[in-house]
Amino acid sequence: MSQPVSERKSIGREAGSRAQRQRNTDNGTERHDAIYRSISDAVIEHRLKPGARLREDALSEVFGVSRTGIRKILQRLALEQLVTLTPQRGASVTRPTADEAKDVFAARQMVECGLMAEVAKRITEDNIRELRNLARQERDALRSGEQSTAIKISAAFHERLAQLSGNDTLAEFVAGLCSRSSLILAVYGNSGHLGCETHDHGELIQLLEQGDGGQARDFMDRHLKAIEASLLIVEEAAEVPDLYRIFGS
Amino acid sequence: MSQPVSERKSIGREAGSRAQRQRNTDNGTERHDAIYRSISDAVIEHRLKPGARLREDALSEVFGVSRTGIRKILQRLALEQLVTLTPQRGASVTRPTADEAKDVFAARQMVECGLMAEVAKRITEDNIRELRNLARQERDALRSGEQSTAIKISAAFHERLAQLSGNDTLAEFVAGLCSRSSLILAVYGNSGHLGCETHDHGELIQLLEQGDGGQARDFMDRHLKAIEASLLIVEEAAEVPDLYRIFGS
DNA sequence: CCTCTCTCTATTGTATACGAAATTAAATGA
DNA sequence: TCATTTAATTTCGTATACAATAGAGAGAGG
Structure with missing residues (x-):
């Protein structure tokens, strides 16, 4: 329950890597927006519970995007206060006080x-x-x-x-x-x-x-x-x- | 005037690279915050005029940080609406309508x-x-x-x-x-x-x-x-x- | 049996390299 | 002389590799 993402670690691993290699041609901004909304919705709908860790590797594997893109998205979410970014420990869904x-x-x-x-x-x-x-x-x-x-x-x-x-x-x-x-x-x-x-x-x-x-x-x-x-x-x-x-x- | 940064292109080029390599040990967050404030102040004090382009590698040379860090800072500034990030053309100081x-x-x-x-x-x-x-x-x-x-x-x-x-x-x-x-x-x-x-x-x-x-x-x-x-x-x-x-x- | 410390692993932070897109400049044809 | 097309350069977008750190787990001592 505390690692809601890593349960699906094996999903589309190689497939994801290949897909993203090819997608380089078309507009990447949309894809990132889609991922952003996807995570955002999951948080809002409480499928990702407060305190849940969002590991960059896991997310990049699930969505088939490299860690660089995930980090960008995570930062955007952090500025909206939906996730908390602790310096050396990564991202987690914020637990509102x-x-x-x-x-x-x-x-x-x-x-x-x-x-x-x-x-x-x-x-x-x-x-x-x-x-x-x-x-x-x-x-x-x-x-x-x-x-x-x-x-x-x-x-x-x-x-x-x-x-x-x-x-x-x-x-x-x-x-x-x-x-x-x-x-x-x-x-x-x-x-x-x-x-x-x-x-x-x-x-x-x-x-x-x-x-x-x-x-x-x-x-x-x-x-x-x-x-x-x-x-x-x-x-x-x-x-x-x-x-x-x-x-x- | 339209390239306020690149004038100082040669400042601390190698020195910057070396410095950041060594600085890896101490807390990098502070450095990024300092750069963020530096740019932010420049915009607010109008030393960087609206419409001025902010090229990533120019900034990375000036501050002695790699483009990755600059990009992060630029995104933060963009979310505060101080700079505008046009998809395939980079960052520029926003010109408020x-x-x-x-x-x-x-x-x-x-x-x-x-x-x-x-x-x-x-x-x-x-x-x-x-x-x-x-x-x-x-x-x-x-x-x-x-x-x-x-x-x-x-x-x-x-x-x-x-x-x-x-x-x-x-x-x-x-x-x-x-x-x-x-x-x-x-x-x-x-x-x-x-x-x-x-x-x-x-x-x-x-x-x-x-x-x-x-x-x-x-x-x-x-x-x-x-x-x-x-x-x-x-x-x-x-x-x-x-x-x-x-x-x- | 509990606690403290040390090591090792897992995960983040940062730099760099490569590929794509856009703008600019030049050259050629009308 | 002007417009149009093409080539080249510049700059961004993304992936990957490497370094550093924190956390977990094991082992030893009390």
Whole structure:
């Protein structure tokens, strides 16, 4: 369980090497993007659990790309805080701390709520349709019990919403926050009571359709507060327990 | 001027190679960080102008590190939007567009203003002293006509302010925005009328010292609006001019 | 039986070499 | 004289090889 990748060490070893040799001709950027998304999704959907080590060799064998490319991807993931890169020990899926969770949700509350007015102003019929579509997919995933898929789609919903504000910088920031939130939900989430309530997003869309930015903002505020409140934040053990304090002097 | 680095091509060529070979023993991360800061500062202080190409082997010769390390640093800078990495043509200092400038300042307004209340609550005597120190340094730099230094210190001031909120995620975001702002100021800045007025920061510190979060927020709002208003945004030429529209049908 | 130390292996960090793509310059034809 | 095509040079993208380090495991001593 702690080495989720190395289980498949033997998959496509020589085949991978050959494939990548030939692929040199076509556009490598796409391939790297695909791998990036692949790992990112695995982390977000909790198929790679926090703390899992991501060895460069193993990844390069699985994806048939040399370590150089993997390192690039890993660095990108590290800057998004999805993986942690410890200096001489390699990469591992980040294990978000309670503080981090608090910060991320505070950030989301500030930015996403702040964006609602602009979104309500700029939203079009097409956008509404698209959002409804996402909300429906999320509901379906939730019904069929695919929690991780639901979490991913929920993140995509919030991400798209931020994009509609027209501010690319803030949209990108929100996207990063949503990814991290997915990870946080995967760790601290109460499995019985998933992050976003099913009907929440639908209601929000309705408010936006009416062009009521103020109410949308308030709704988003409650929505995010509700998600945060649903987290099971356990006070984590200190790295090195303070035995003196615990056992008296 | 368009190849600001290659002028010094011959500096420390073999010496660099030897040095790095030996330096393998001590911590290489520091060296990379130093190079990163070096380039970052050069961009922020406008010694490297927007559009300037950053050739990998030129940088590797200047800093005495192999291209591999340079690439890593360049990617980090690219993710912070300080340099642009065009697929098959290498790295260059990003030339912020007017839209980007607008987005960045909108983001700063939302986040930095939103943070003021928390900052006012948490600020300590030591923090006040530190901020006053920065404000003084900025004033001095401005008096001696060192605009680029003043811009850098001003960014550091805003950055530190955000850190005091205790929300690391938002603080990092603000730090990135400040770097980009420096670049924007370097491009669109009216040289007669530098971004932050000298007395502004001092006044802000005073409001924070009094613990008046509301007023601090309003002040920051005006402050950022003033900076943005001071920008000389020229409508940029479209990549490919629409000749039909210009010359009639 | 537990703990401490030493060695060895596994994994990362860095440099270098090779191959591909793009831009530039020159040459030739219209 | 200008445009078009081709060749050459420059620069990036990727793989591989080698060096260094941290962690695990075994062995010895208490």
